[in-house]
Amino acid sequence: MDDAALTKLLQPEGWGLLNAMPPYEEKLAMAMSGSLRDKGVDPDLVAAVLTQSRLRTRGREKFGEFADGMLFTPAGLEQATRLSVGAQHAGRFRAAGTQKIADLTCGIGADSMAFAASGLRVLATEIDELTAAIATVNLRHFPEAEVRLGDGLALDLTAEGVDGVYADPARRTSSGKRVFDPRAYEPPLDAVWALRDAVPALGIKVGPGIAHDGLPADAEAQWVSLDGDVVEAGLWFGPLAPDGPGRSALVLVTTPEGVRGHAVPPVTGPDLADAGPLQDYLYEPDGAVIRSGRVATVARELDGHLLDPTIAYVTTAHPRPGYALARGYRVLDVMPFGLKRLRTYLRERDVGRLTIKKRGTAIVPEQLRKQLDLRGSSERTIVCTRVAGAQSVIVVEPLAADHQDG
Template identity: 70%
Template sequence: MTLAAGLRAQGVDPGLAAAAMTQSRLRAKGREKFGEFAAGMLFTQAGLEQATRLVVAARHAQRYVGAGVTHVADLTCGLGGDAMAFAGSGLRVLATDVDEPTAALATVNLRHQPEAVVRHGDGLALDLAAEGVDGVFADPARRTRSGSRVFDPRAYAPPLDAVWALRDQVPAVGIKVGPGISHNGLPQDAEAQWVSVDGDVVEAGLWFGPLAPDGPGRCALVLRTVREDDGAGQTVARTVAQSVRQDAGSPEVVPDAGGVGAYLYEPDGAVVRAGLVAHAALALGGRLVDRTIAYVTTDSPAPVGPNGLGAGLATGYRVLDVMPFGLKRLRAYLRERDVGRLTIKKRGTAVVPEQLRKQLDLKGSQEGTIVLTRVGGAQQVIVVEPLTGR
């Protein structure tokens, strides 16, 4: 408010001052996705919400480089996040957007990338052969003009069917879609990959032809930021990646299910969205607490390291107690242990954590964590503590 008032006092047009303040706010928020690059970019609220995080866009670019693609058409470039990663990887980029102001902002954001050309227009109308394009990328709009989310792929802009039909012209086609997309109806020749960053499921991607070198299937990619000492007293951050995959046509993994053991593991959201919880259970050497619930339990700590789940495919907890769900029983249990700050996790139950926390009315000085879920079809409370360092 002080800055806005100061701009107006200096005679800056109120509309211009408001626009500058909006960009200042969006740039601060944009650092979550673009890091220090956000300071030199222009944004819209909707464009920033749909923009690909730079760490994920770099993974997109790696696919095209690895496939031998040299010229990518970004058919729905938005603010240019993915195009920045493509150009930064040495690819030529033809970026288009049907919205003229958005294309103008993308032009500004890509001004330092001579390999990238931005055009205002319909990317689907491009003559890909005449442009010399050998790779296609699209991130269809998944929000209405009012800002509400669109979940039906046929209502994307452009429709999903129209985009993946382009693989008849250019085999190397990649499409970013919402992580909530249904498995039903996805093309049989695609690798569908769900991606999470530091625990947040941020996107799903459909990859065709040479962009899917391992062939069709379902995959979960988990990216986590690890901060380490560089040996000179400085803390540096690096990204650790781990994935799990189900090849198309291969037999589905059927995990065991049984009672709660000494440890409980919560698979990452990307693993759950990709339908690969059974694979996580197998890698953990455990079993499901219920065949309909995405919690894995083991009798001993799961392996951690290059061949285990150390990069974060699942979050681990030590089990302290298990009891049937009941408000009075749970309240007495927690008060007896002087718990006042309670983390409530849930799957497969209608209990609302905020309401339960009020009903428990805890006043203690200790912290606690409980998991509300079904075990063998029965509602149970699992009292746990996080496995720090795992």
């Protein structure tokens, strides 16, 4: 979408047409396009409306019903923070006493929406003109939020009365390729880190694949998951890190009552745990816990130990109901890995549907499933990993939901 298409979209005809669109279905898009064109609708407007309808449908995963009143760019939606996670960001600034926050790389305005909704005054900057215009639309219901076109790093933060800074640097190239080197972010991470000298309350969203080596010693680095998916990492400085620097994790779980958070407090240096024999229960730590290097914390809390010093599986003699930091399984059987042995074992038990989990092995689950050629009627879960240094298969059954998220 270009500026001309956006202008047409924001006219009463375009806005009304977009808001009247049914949920987007790819198989109906061509017919819908033809029908609108036959009715005399500008072809450029048709294209813009269908694009936004498609993006709104995708956007519901991150924004729920709010997506139906928003505009998006594909790249902006890809990088945008989910509203439930943005609320966590806003909570940090509120708890630190922040009054006015500068969102230096606001994109389509996702985090700025969460900040403004929490009562913070927001100065949102965006260097791309089209994206800034879209952010303005998305923030139209928040009078306490101002969107400004320009380089956020050029702001005079003191003159603007800003006492909190947030940035979400771009982590993809113009062609869409993911960027892993923080020095290649836009703006570069070093340039954003330097702002903590002017405003200590600084938060930065980074990719969850960021390496531990090279993280600033004065930051809390927190990895965040939502319903089992690792969605981001964040660096928090000064009053935004009240528990001090180090690596932490936040596991968010959606429940009927709302999103519940389960935090692992920060720790500096290595977090180690012993390894030992397989016991009656196996736990797979949440991805945010693994990325933050806090698997040992899970082992201690479960009164268990690792299966292997280098593999993120914890085993324990007793289940822990309501434990949200790891997915639990009851161990049913264990055997050395061997294709023929495993095929015979599963066929004898009439297994046709197989969930394959793996860690610390070169096994490719889809390839293994084809090689097993199972045709039974029952279901099993297996874990392919190392036990006492040997490639093994652990047959497990997932613990009931009340053992997980109580």
